[in-house]
Amino acid sequence: MPTESNPQDQADDLRDALVAELVRQGAIRNSAVRDTFATVPRHLFVPQADLATAYGDQPVFIRWDAETPISSSTQPTMMAIMIEQLCLEPGNRVLEIGAGSGYNAAIMAHIVGDTGNVVTVDIDQDIVDEAAANLSQTGFHNVTCVCGDGFEGVPTKQPYDRIIVTVGAYDVSPHWVNQLKDGGILVVPLWFRGANLSVALRKQGSEITGLSASPCTFIPIRGIWQRTEGYYPVGDPPDEALQMAIALDSDDAAYRRELGQVFNQSAELREIGRSLDGQYYTQNIYSGLFMFLTAHPDVYNVYSSSESGPFQGAGYGLIDLDTMSAAVLSDHYPDKALVYGNDVAYEQLLDLLEQWDELGHPAIHNLSIRALYEAPGALSEGEWTIAKRSIYTWVMSWRAATATSCSPRSLS
Numbered sequence: 001m002p003t004e005s006n007p008q009d010q011a012d013d014l015r016d017a018l019v020a021e022l023v024r025q026g027a028i029r030n031s032a033v034r035d036t037f038a039t040v041p042r043h044l045f046v047p048q049a050d051l052a053t054a055y056g057d058q059p060v061f062i063r064w065d066a067e068t069p070i071s072s073s074t075q076p077t078m079m080a081i082m083i084e085q086l087c088l089e090p091g092n093r094v095l096e097i098g099a100g101s102g103y104n105a106a107i108m109a110h111i112v113g114d115t116g117n118v119v120t121v122d123i124d125q126d127i128v129d130e131a132a133a134n135l136s137q138t139g140f141h142n143v144t145c146v147c148g149d150g151f152e153g154v155p156t157k158q159p160y161d162r163i164i165v166t167v168g169a170y171d172v173s174p175h176w177v178n179q180l181k182d183g184g185i186l187v188v189p190l191w192f193r194g195a196n197l198s199v200a201l202r203k204q205g206s207e208i209t210g211l212s213a214s215p216c217t218f219i220p221i222r223g224i225w226q227r228t229e230g231y232y233p234v235g236d237p238p239d240e241a242l243q244m245a246i247a248l249d250s251d252d253a254a255y256r257r258e259l260g261q262v263f264n265q266s267a268e269l270r271e272i273g274r275s276l277d278g279q280y281y282t283q284n285i286y287s288g289l290f291m292f293l294t295a296h297p298d299v300y301n302v303y304s305s306s307e308s309g310p311f312q313g314a315g316y317g318l319i320d321l322d323t324m325s326a327a328v329l330s331d332h333y334p335d336k337a338l339v340y341g342n343d344v345a346y347e348q349l350l351d352l353l354e355q356w357d358e359l360g361h362p363a364i365h366n367l368s369i370r371a372l373y374e375a376p377g378a379l380s381e382g383e384w385t386i387a388k389r390s391i392y393t394w395v396m397s398w399r400a401a402t403a404t405s406c407s408p409r410s411l412s
């Protein structure tokens with residue numbers, strides 16, 4: 001007669017299955033990371049979840065503000081990708097911004113071992129207390145939990161070999177750069193007008209240089225650097241007939257009003273000389289086209305919920321306010337653009353698609369990112385300024401395919 005396995009065996013089996021899936025997806029590339037995920041018991045950090053949920057590849061939310069989640073144990077795939085980006089070594093001193101359940105800190109503490117340590121900071125004392133209790137109960141004594149605004153880092157424990165930010169940030173805090181050792185790596189999720197990217201950066205002198213980037217989704221940061229980036233309605237007041245929203249760093253009513261005028265013109269469908277079926281954000285976030293378009297300063301992620309409007313769902317709009325023209329690619333029309341006003345934006349969009357062809361359809365790992373502290377001088381050909389934030393200006397360009405930032409140890 002089959003016997004029911006005990007909860008410990010069930011947890012071990014589910015954890016092994018999750019690790020196998022993370023390896024299969026390519027999220028785990030390094031045997032030390034694999035062995036660590038196979039060892040650290042996630043279910044003990046998220047006791048509110050049943051075993052299947054704790055070992056499902058999903059975030060487990062642990063705090064809400066009304067309906068909005070404000071703390072979680074991050075989705076394991078995303079954790080693995082970011083830890084791979086961080087290139088942890090035994091003996092590293094690590095700072096984590098956003099303690100959450102403490103599970104990610106435990107994973108890092110296991111990799112850096114007894115000769116290293118992890119400091120994790122969270123903005124809420126009750127979350128810090130819970131993370132500290134989880135870490136103590138599971139025997140991770142090389143982690144220090146601190147309450148504070150992670151924007152300021154934890155100066156009393158600096159310098160760090162690695163800093164990982166596990167909450168969506170507006171920019172790189174100067175405190176993180178100051179507290180990182182020269183040659184150290186910082187991994188941080190940043191929002192670029194509709195694209196959330198986990199960006200790995202290396203500190204070299206006073207510069208930080210992009211090493212790798214991966215799509216991600218994160219709860220936004222609270223505290224000193226809380227921001228209002230997101231999707232804002234087009235039109236001022238919001239245009240009820242259009243029901244269109246656009247991804248912006250912050251609300252800008254004058255800009256939204258102008259956009260309303262552009263998109264209130266009649267739209268015409270025009271051929272784009274190709275079919276982009278399957279290349280869109282909604283269908284394939286890892287597609288290079290999503291990032292290629294988002295990284296261009298004149299292209300905005302747009303969304304329409306109108307049932308009677310010219311398009312429904314997600315799209316990319318190349319907008320030229322000087323000529324009051326726009327050209328939108330949407331899931332609805334894989335081989336056409338919706339053209340508003342005149343041909344100027346449409347022609348620019350065709351040029352952009354041609355550039356994408358010439359570059360051989362680069363994917364996310366071909367994206368090169370620079371963070372400039374000083375005002376940028378002349379940019380190189382092919383470089384675009386995608387965001388000017390309060391500390392850094394973010395510049396992107398595309399390059400030929402290269403391996404990841406550090407060579408992963410092969411899986412044994």
Ligand SMILES: C[S@@+](CC[C@H](N)C(=O)[O-])C[C@H]1O[C@@H](n2cnc3c(N)ncnc32)[C@H](O)[C@@H]1O
Pocket residue numbers: 070071072073074096097098099100101102103104105121122123124127148149150151166167219220221222223224225
């Ligand atoms: C996605 S959760 C953390 C995930 C965690 N590292 C894990 O996987 O177990 C993000 C955390 O960041 C915290 N947080 C938000 N803003 C913060 C800030 N300014 N400083 C420190 N922590 C912050 C939240 O309270 C939340 O616990």
